[in-house]
Amino acid sequence: MYIAGIDIGTTSICLIVTNAEDGRVIRIASTKNDAALPSKEFWERTQQADRIVQLVQSLIEECQDDWEDVRAIGISCQMHGILYVSKEGKAVSPLVTWQDGRGELLLESGRSYAMELSELTGFDLHTGYGLVTHYYLTKQGNLPGSAVKLCTIGDYVAMQLCDEKTPCIDSSNAASIGLFTLPNRQFDKDQLIAAGMDAEFLPELVHHTAIAGDTADGKKVLWAIGDNQASFLGAVPTFRGTLLVNIGTGSQVSVYSPAYFESPHLETRPFMDGGYLLVGASLSGGKSYELLEQFFRDVCSTFGLLDNRSFYETMNRLAEEAIIESVPTLKVGTQFYGTREHPHRTGSIEGIRPNNFNPQQLIVGFLHGILDELDGFTKCLPAELLEQLTRLAVSGNGIRKNMAMQQMARTKWQLPLIFPRVKEEAAFGAAIHAAVGSGLYSDYSEALQRMQRSDSDDR
Structure with a gap:
C-alpha cells in the first residue's frame, strides 16, 4: 500500500511515494518551481498557479510505474500566500507568495498596510500574510472581478487533482494567512468585516484530516497542510522532546506543545492533531549565508579572479578549520532581511580585531549569527517544554550540508543531533498525514511508529 506526499515550495516542488506499512521511500521526483512571474515592482513576488499545477502533474507522470498502488495523496505548501478562484474553481489571479512586500507599502497616514490592519484588528500581521494581501487589494479596489474565494496554492492543487470547485482550508494554513484565533481555531470574521473586507472570500475551515475528494483514478486527496507542520511531522521520531531546527532559505x-501557549517572540501554530507548534521564524538562515557567498564572489570578480565554481564547499571547509581556533569570534547579526517584528532591521558585524578580520572568522561569525537568532527563540519556550527536550532534529540543506554549523548547533543547545531519515521532510510529512487521513492509521503516533522506523539505505 503506497501513499504519496507532495510539497509545493517557493523554489522547488517534490513528490514522494512511500510504503505506508514501514515508511520506505519507493520513489522521489522533484523539479524546480519555475512559476515565478516577472514584475516591474521591486516589492512584488507572485507565481503562476496553473503552472504549479502543471509541474505537479508532470511529477505524477514521472511516477507512473508506482502510481497505480498509491491510495492517498497528502499535500504541503508554502505558507502565508494566497490566490483567488472563480465559481468554477479556476485561478483568476497569480499566487501572491509569502515573500511579497506590498503589505509594507505606505498609506497616506504614513503607516504600512500591515501596520494599519494590525492596529484595526488587534492581530499581529505582517507583509506576505494572505489577509494583508487581501486588505491591500481591497483598499486599492483591485480584487479580481470574477473571484469568489481565496485559498492557498496547496488547496488549489488539491482542487485541480480531484476536480473540486470550492476550496477549503486546513487550520494549519488558515492560521498562516492571518486574522485567525487560537485556541478556538476560527477566523475572526467580525474584525475582518470591521476592517472593510468581505468575509465571503474566506474558504471553509476544515480540521485534522479532511478529504478534498478523489482523483479520476480513485485516489483520496487531502486538503493541504502548512509546510512547517508537514516538515515537523516528517522530521521527528516523536512529537514530544524534540527541538526541530530547520535552515533553508529562511530558518525556524x-x-x-499539547497545550496552548503564547509568547511575544514565538508564533503559536495549530498542529493537525489538536496540539500546537511553537515556532520561532527567522527571515534569514541560508539566505544570509548566500549573501556572504555572493560577497566573496563579488570580491573575487572585482579583482579578476572569479570562475564559475560555487564557493560554498570552500566556505564550509574554512569554517570547520576556524571553529577550533582560539580567536575572539566576530559577532554577526544576520538580520540582513529584517525580522517579522522589525522588517526594516539591518544586519551588523561587531568585535572586529586584527586577528579575526579574515574570511574564516567572518564565515564562522555568520554561522553563529544564524544559530544565535534561533537560540534566542528557544529561550522563549516555556520551562516545562525546555526541560523535556532530549534531542535536536535538524533539517534543510543550510545545515545538512554544513558540518561546522552542525557542530555549533550541538554545542549551542547541548543536545544530541539527529537527521530526518528522509531528506524531503515536508513531502514525507504530507505522506504521513495522508496515511492517517485515509484511515490506514488511527493517529499520528501510530503512523510515526511505523513509518519512521525504517533504517534502509534509500533514506
Missing part, C-alpha cells in the same frame, strides 16, 4: 525552530 519548532517545538510541539
